[in-house]
Ligand SMILES: Nc1ncnc2c1ncn2[C@@H]1O[C@H](COP(=O)(O)OP(=O)(O)OP(=O)(O)O)[C@@H](O)[C@H]1O
């Protein structure tokens with residue numbers, strides 16, 4: 175048996191070896207679904223399937239990269255290189271580069287990111303003279319996204335009385351107009367937004383049978399990870415591509431479907447067997463990721479959902495520690511708790527920063543946590559914030575580059591036409607836009623032919639001259655692009671436009687960091703050029719680079735190996751795993767979110783989200799909630815989340831805040847801070863909320879371990895002793911150093927080598943005194 179097959183359990187191996195025909199793997203978190211998919215690809219290739227014929231769709235580009243690396247270890251790098259692996263968006267952008275001209279788009283179409291899309295939407299709403307408070311740009315974009323993901327084109331919208339009535343009832347009767355104008359504007363700019371990448375792929379596959387046949391023939395083996403979160407549009411693409419060979423393998427977990435709000439349709443997974451009656455189905459039940467405590471608590475949670483496929487998830491991993499639930503007094507206190515606990519665990523267990531993740535429900539929660547981590551000098555990284563490529567200065571330079579390959583890209587043009595300032599004001603731009611619209615031309619077409627149209631725009635000679643200079647400059651870059659690589663051109667653009675000078679002249683810390691970002695962008699362009707040349711992929715094209723940029727998420731940033739604590743929303747953490755996971759903010763109206771408390775379906779999605787969060791943890795999950803929290807600029811009272819109540823108490827370990835004052839000064843009776851263990855909450859005797867918000871409960875005795883984290887023999891340890899450590903096992907103390915309160919011991923462990931441990935955290939037991 176090939177060695178890699180021996181790294182799978184029986185069911186996993188069967189799923190990997192079922193190479194032909196439709197296959198579905200539905201299984202709980204951490205049971206090896208992604209592993210099955212990865213090994214399956216390696217196995218296909220080992221069985222002679224050409225890598226060009228394999229398509230694997232993943233949830234993030236990072237996941238695709240990691241899978242590719244693993245596969246490369248089995249089949250070799252040169253083979254793995256040709257695999258088509260990536261997100262739906264990046265794979266179909268690649269296909270559309272070739273096929274989009276069939277739909278009237280240029281092959282070098284621009285991909286509009288969320289920022290661009292929002293800016294287009296704002297213009298549309300202004301142009302149609304609609305009230306921004308009723309037609310909120312973000313909401314309108316969401317609505318249009320829904321249409322697109324359900325393949326409802328503008329025409330289909332106007333033919334659908336139900337939709338029209340729904341929008342009228344929502345007091346937005348002009349929704350169809352907005353949709354039409356938005357689509358036209360993007361189309362005229364030669365641009366697609368993210369949803370278009372799926373919608374247009376569907377369109378090209380449906381309207382052009384020869385195109386469909388071509389890709390059906392190419393992608394003979396198709397695999398989809400996280401299938402529970404595919405939307406209708408993605409479902410149809412996969413179905414169409416797979417319909418000839420039906421070698422389709424999907425893996426997923428209905429209990430982890432968390433993108434319904436973005437149109438994901440859990441029915442895709444439930445309907446698989448109906449679509450493919452011959453499908454082989456595999457259920458993986460053994461969890462390899464987490465401790466028993468975590469797996470069992472997570473099972474408790476998900477059992478509360480009515481809509482779910484039955485699964486028995488178990489693990490043969492250690493029982494593990496009980497799950498601490500910290501009751502904070504404020505969000506600041508909660509953040510401080512997280513930072514100190516990270517510090518303690520790191521010291522005690524010799525972990526790295528990147529062994530820790532903090533997963534929150536909303537981005538707003540990160541601020542307090544960041545501050546606490548900074549105070550303790552713990553490096554962290556926020557995922558899913560604004561991506562590097564969307565920072566203003568970076569996007570400014572990128573917009574110039576975008577214009578070079580697609581001059582009709584109106585968002586890019588408007589962004590740079592007067593940046594850095596060159597005296598082309600708002601009125602000028604308005605006049606030009608009106609003229610271009612009247613002539614049914616793009617802005618660039620007018621600018622390109624200024625000598626012809628200039629006099630008719632109503633602009634004066636001086637202004638026309640400035641416009642002329644601008645366009646001449648852009649054209650000179652275009653000429654340069656024919657003979658120079660994209661890095662050289664970008665450098666030239668940064669210099670010639672005055673962008674570098676503008677940033678250099680700003681010597682505030684922000685200015686310096688902006689300049690560094692530009693430097694970083696240039697570096698990445700240089701890296702891109704070199705990489706492409708090495709791969710021998712012909713002339714590295716700017717279009718390819720820009721496509722990567724448009725589809726890059728914050729997950730894809732360079733320094734992913736850096737040793738930092740990861741901060742991100744639960745949504746982003748899907749598919750990931752970390753040794754220690756903090757889940758703060760477990761309060762009613764926050765997690766579950768207030769937005770999702772209205773129906774059982776919504777609440778069940780929140781519960782799945784909590785299930786996802788909890789199941790990211792390998793060794794320990796640490797939960798917390800606060801009794802008060804700053805939200806919307808006010809301090810509000812908070813109640814513990816119902817999810818806390820839904821787990822059996824035997825998996826949990828309730829903790830109270832450490833008092834600020836020494837016990838004897840608190841004026842409280844010795845009884846309260848005595849040595850008795852903390853009483854656990856008895857289930858059902860009283861509602862948890864009352865118990866947890868009851869003030870005397872705040873003052874319940876603290877557990878010994880909290881007052882004194884290293885409750886073992888640390889005062890008494892001496893050189894030459896033989897000691898035992900939870901993780902490192904048996905070892906001999908070589909020396910001791912440091913202040914009385916911070917004594918460090920150098921210990922030589924039998925199996926783990928030499929370590930320096932801070933005694934107060936190390937929890938050592940003395941085995942013998944020699
Ligand atoms: N047979 C196995 N032997 C050892 N380790 C395994 C085995 N199967 C899976 N694992 C490990 O268990 C962890 C979870 O696996 P994986 O990420 O593939 O699970 P998953 O089902 O995709 O989880 P999720 O639902 O969170 O996406 C990984 O670290 C993986 O390497």
Ligand SMILES: [Mg+2]
Nearest residue numbers: 207208209749
């Ligand atoms: Mg997975």
